[in-house]
Amino acid sequence: MPQPLPPLPIATDLPVDTSPISLTPASGVDLDPIWRSVERETRTRENDIHLPISLAYAERLCSVYPQADPLLVRVSVLLHDTGWGRVDESRIISEGFSGDWRKAAIRFEHEKQGCIIAREVLPPLGYSEQFVDDVCDIIDGHDTRREAYSLEDALMRDADRLWRFDHAGIALAADWFGMHPAPYADRLAEEIIPELLSQAAIEIATTELARSNALLKTEVLR
Ligand SMILES: [Fe+2]
């Protein structure tokens, strides 16, 4: 069940793990049947890198927000961008990552297709109709809707942004936007950290970005 959205930034009293995300991959095998169902859709737009890393961040966030429904957050994160696998691939970079990319038609299309995929794959795996509806509410508009509806929606959005702070995320996302790593890292600090909704995500992003800047020598390679 989705929980109401708390005041922003969403506070936590629990200690936040800010260690490199590679130290805490997504745990368990309970979602493996979903991964197998969407394997083809993970092969577009580097979803096979973006989605597992984002899931690992989602689990970290859920561990410090125990009032959130972790299964809803985790399944929503796993599926949220699978819709990229069913849109015209040639338009992903040309429209989805340039100009006013948040309002590009292709962005709305990947959200709609993601919901169609969730409705295809989840019921045969035993997920209830209500759960599937809750997942689709989060996937639909995850890039294009301004506000988060619920705590789970907010944590999914933060996990979707956090992967970019890891050096793998900087490598891929900088390339999509046609940028070098240093200016892209600057953009993360200026534009993406202010968009984060939870205190835990802000702490993780800040620490991860400092680590990535040092690793990639962005002070020198500008
Ligand atoms: Fe997306």
Ligand SMILES: [Fe+2]
């Ligand atoms: Fe995403």
